[in-house]
Amino acid sequence: MMLKHYPWHQQQWENILSAIYNNKLAHALLLKGESGLGKLEFAKALAQKLLCQQNLEQACHQCPACHWFAQETHPDYYSILEYKAAIKVDEIRSLLPFLQQKSHCSTGKKVIIIALAEYMNQAAANALLKVLEEPTDNTYFILITENSSQLKPTIKSRCQFINFPTCHDESILTWFMQQGYDKQTAKEALWFMDGRPLEAIKLIEGDLQLKSYQLLAHELQSMFQQSQYPEVIIRRWETLEPINLIKQLQHLIALVLMYKNGTIICAENQLSSAIMKISGDIPHLHKIYDVLLNMHQLLITGYTLNKLLMIDSLIQVIIEIDGEDDE
Template sequence: MSDATPSTLETLAYPWQQGDWQRVKQLLSAGRLPHALLLSGPAGVGKLRFGRAFASLLLCESPQQVACGQCRSCQLLASGSHPDFREIAPEEGKRQIAIDQVRTVQQFAAQHAHREGGRKLILLHPAEAMNHFTANALLKTLEEPAGTTVLLLLSHAPSLLLPTIRSRCLQMSLAAPEPAAARQWLGQQLGDAELADTLLSQTGGSPLAARALYETDTWGRWQEFDVGLDNVIEQKMPALQLAEKQQEVDAELVLDWWANRLMAVNRHLLAGDKLPGGGWERWHGMSPTAVYELLDDVVRSRSQIRRGVVLNKRLLCESLILRALDLLAATPA
């Protein structure tokens, strides 16, 4: 059920992306395809598959509504050896796109396409994984694009990109699917409609993020953290013991849990939405301002980690747990 790897030919967008697919097809048929297209939207709505499918279409020698999958270009793309295609993402174990990777893009863009009259495609994701120096290096390619080179940039958070990057791209937002469409697709993927509803409620309706929660066992970890925090509150477990357990996993996973839960608490406090299970009902009388301040620090720490900043994981986990206990202690019963 996992998505295709970069070496696998993608030809189809997800079912809920048909309207967006027609938009890019219209650009192509009208001869208004830009040299750089920035596709943005929440994590988990299918931007990567959409970008790969569009790249396949643009490289195909016999395109119809989608790439044909049979021509020489499609075969090369399927084998991961297409000379006119580059996919740039953070290297394994890294959180940022390195400047050397962007320099290879500059060299690639300056070359002629191998197929006469054909295009060269660069798919870069997530675009916010570029630091200031890397983004400035990419600007040279955006400012002086080769005639047949098309850049597809994917971003979860386009506001984090340099204004000069955004201004040189045609921007297009890919929205999350309608709830019914997300529920139907995820229910078919998991074979469990009730579980699909639960996971979608945790991811703001993003079906791919919901599926990833299940497939990577992130959902199981989050539930363990819920039980652990509840045990700490009831003094069945020392706070430091929970922090030790949390530091055994990726810090971003822990921060995602905090962000998800705190956002749910805030939605409950401000709009009456349902609270998460696992003891979070204790946050019913919490001050929305206090919750938001803690959430803001969680999001800030997560952003720092995604930019490559090294944080002390143990201290981070301990601090968040102790701050939560302080908030609960200050909340009227």
Template sequence: MADQAVSPCPWHLPVWDALTAGSRHAHAFLFAGLPGVGKRLFAEAFAAHLLCLQPQSGRACGQCRSCHLRQAGSHPDRLVVEPEEQGKAIRIDAIRQLGDFMGQTAQQGGRKVIILHPAEAMNLNAANALLKSLEEPTSDTYLLLVSDQPSRLLPTIRSRCRVQPLVTPGHAEAMAWLQHSLPDLDAEQHGALLLMAGGAPLRAIALHEMDAASLRQQVVEGVKALLKNQQSASQLAERWPNLPLELLADWFCDWTLDLLRLKTGAMEAPVNTDMDKVLPYMARHLQLPALLNWQSWLLQHRGMLLGKANLNRVLFIETLLIQWKQLLERR
């Protein structure tokens, strides 16, 4: 029986079937797509397929010696390279370890596989060291890069990989998957999670596990209080000590997109229904140049957060909220 624990997501099966149909593969792959669409799961499943001694119907058998070692987390020919701490950089020492691993003979007499995730976390020295390994591939060794932001990789790294985009599923398929995965939630809750996740089902699961719906409700209530002069930006910044800044920036980006659509007449009601009173009011009273300037600032700082810039947390939240409120004051 195939190892179901490392099966790719159902919306990636057409790509999977095409990829595993042949016996010859590129020595380096770059699996790219939005966060939470299943790229790491795809890479893990492909690594299992490459290491399996007797794959069945394009999947790891789950029964051979190699599969048992992998399932136990002790396969000597499988290496995962990732940051030592979440959000930190992948440093050159880790890439040197990767290079040493590539130069070794496979202990199980078959293939060796390296999963590097997230690839964009490599600092410049690490990326340059990886480039040398890509330029000198070793036989039966496969490097699987996983990236949310492939544009942040060196062009020379991207050009030496087979780039395989992994798409986001359609809304109906994503909702059906969430209903199966989170049966205790109703369709409205599934839809809210999927909206926050940008349509990426695995990210929706992660948001549910961190209780993002409750965090977002706090932010929505805080923003409403801010606009009514019931709370100040500094007070709200102090009250959100555990709120991930990336989430906060994503939500304001979503609301800003709704504002642009409302202001230009592209739609009559906001997509973000938890702000269905606030956003139309703001769209009626703000000026488009001010909105565009605000969007530019927001996107710049969101990029800094994605790039793991060490921003002052309280100062960032205060500035964001002050500028948001000033949209209504810049006439």
């Protein structure tokens, strides 16, 4: 696949190019932004451009370095991309021999990508900090994060930030149409995914996911309406992957809150009409959101939650607190 940054990254790309031409590119970059914006693709396109033997605005895709990169065999490129649980100290330590070896190419450059850097545990973050504190010429770290508040401030202070905001500009719909998507469908999906194009594509392609959001929205509403114990819903939730359930609920509640605060206007589709019907009051929705956020953080830091207990305490918050508020 030809790596290229997406059209909505043009500004970030130009900023990087100007930093390169002015010899001001930092040794550590932090790509910040929500999921579904293509930060990893940007990081890879940048890594390839840095390692490319031609000095062009993008990687040439023709030189030996570009071929190695495309085949994922470039000896001066190192990446930690796979998210399993947490990034452990051994993974950072295994970088050290790579850092010590000389570059194999005339450019003299080496590039390291660490995706989802916020998943580094304490020891891993400390080990990385040590490396960043002693920058080596021509060695570039590209860190990526969806949640920079979870990254150590000392690491952030070593990095030049590149922000990836969500895309709400209508011009992006042209890109969707070039990829063969229907304009109206793309518009709705982009609205629902809050301006994150790659998530919007996942939503369009995976019809199931859209349906599962609709179902969750109906379930939430039915729990808000009746305070009896929702056994059918619990049984269904037990069949879901906990992290997906939590993420989807977070997403829904966030949209409901934005809708109630007037920050977003609902588009005309089945999903947004399901969202508009959700009736919880704002403080209650915030409480639920906080519980979800807490569970989400526990799950991504590798903490093992008992699924049944997790669902049970979630349901308690959804139905009981509402009941208390009514009294």
